[in-house]
Amino acid sequence: MKDLITFELQKLYDDSHVSPFIQELCEYYTSGLDYEDGSYQDEIEPRKIVEPVYTLFLLQRREIFLDELSYIRKKYPHLFSGVEQLYEDILINMDIRIPESKCAQKLADALDNKVSSSEILEKIENLCSRYEDFCEALDPFYSWIHNFYS
Known part of the structure; x- marks a missing residue:
């Protein structure tokens, strides 16, 4: 199965129908399936940070990303x-304010509430308006949240 996923990832990265952000999202979530022993916790960013961040960015262009x-x-x-x-969770919420506020609060909690959920949402909206490719917006966002945890 791992070889099949690797093969599909290679094809996905060559597929012009899929944005770099969704490619990265797919790689992150499918590679997490291979970590049965919990070793994914050794990654640079903890899952409690990464998953709400991906969801919040995904919600910024919900319809486009759901199509992808x-x-x-x-x-x-x-x-x-x-x-x-993740797809199902996003799809069932026609009003993105509910999952957006939940994810922003999860992220704020993961950062020990050193930053508010509204500040998180504001920062993401600002970055998403400045960058066409959301992968480019992730780095400055992570740099910003590193001010609140280490």
């Missing part, structure tokens, strides 16, 4: 299995 994930469902089913729950 639907495409991945059809074309790369093994990769989609890693993001399926």
Whole structure:
């Protein structure tokens, strides 16, 4: 299965129908499936930080990214299995304010409430308006939140 996921990831990165942000998102979630022993906790950013961040950025262009994930469902089913729950969670919430506020609060909690959820949302909205490619917006966002945890 791991070889199949690796093969699909290689094809995904060559697929012009999928944005770099969604490519990165798929790689993150599907590679997490391989860590049965919890060793993913040795990653640079803890999951309690990364997953709300990805969700918050995803919500900024919800319709476009859901379309891309639907495409991945059809074309790369093994990769989609890693993001399926996230996709379903985003899809069922027509009003993004609910999942947005929940994720922002999760992130604020992970940062020991050294920054408010509203400040997090404001920063993400600002970065997403400045960068076409959300992968480029992630680095300055992580740099910013590093001010609140180490």
